[in-house]
Amino acid sequence: MYALGGRSFWIHNTGPAGCLPYMMDTQGITAAQVDKYGCVATINNVSQYFNKKLKEAIIQLRKDLHLAAITYVDVYSVKYSLIAQSKKLGFGNPFLVCCGHGGKYNFNIAMRCGWTKMLNGTKTVIAKSCEDPSSRIMWDGLHFTEVANRWI
Numbered sequence: 771m772y773a774l775g776g777r778s779f780w781i782h783n784t785g786p787a788g789c790l791p792y793m794m795d796t797q798g799i800t801a802a803q804v805d806k807y808g809c810v811a812t813i814n815n816v817s818q819y820f821n822k823k824l825k826e827a828i829i830q831l832r833k834d835l836h837l838a839a840i841t842y843v844d845v846y847s848v849k850y851s852l853i854a855q856s857k858k859l860g861f862g863n864p865f866l867v868c869c870g871h872g873g874k875y876n877f878n879i880a881m882r883c884g885w886t887k888m889l890n891g892t893k894t895v896i897a898k899s900c901e902d903p904s905s906r907i908m909w910d911g912l913h914f915t916e917v918a919n920r921w922i
């Protein structure tokens with residue numbers, strides 16, 4: 771992009787993957803691996819390591835591409851803060867998925883958002899949206915809701 775004339779770049783880091791119900795539900799997590807906000811610390815450590823290396827790469831890019839304006843955005847901190855403050859902000863359980871079915875977090879990898887099943891000859895949606903998506907942080911176990919993304 772730089773070689774084609776691009777000079778303004780926005781690069782954001784990765785979010786706290788250890789706070790995603792998808793990761794929390796499918797990885798066989800023990801209580802000892804969970805931090806004070808309910809996220810999986812070992813998985814978040816990997817996210818933080820990635821972000822550290824990304825930041826180092828951006829520092830080098832700024833040296834190499836001296837005409838570029840490179841903005842680094844720390845979404846990890848913002849998303850982790852949202853999860854940490856979820857109750858204070860009126861979201862309640864930050865891991866409860868809006869669109870899903872079953873499981874501890876209303877998340878089931880085999881029955882994800884929009885999943886259907888034939889019942890009495892009729893195709894029926896089993897993994898439905900919650901009544902009020904604005905009351906949840908997590909949409910489907912992998913993605914944040916629209917209201918959470920606006921907060922971010």
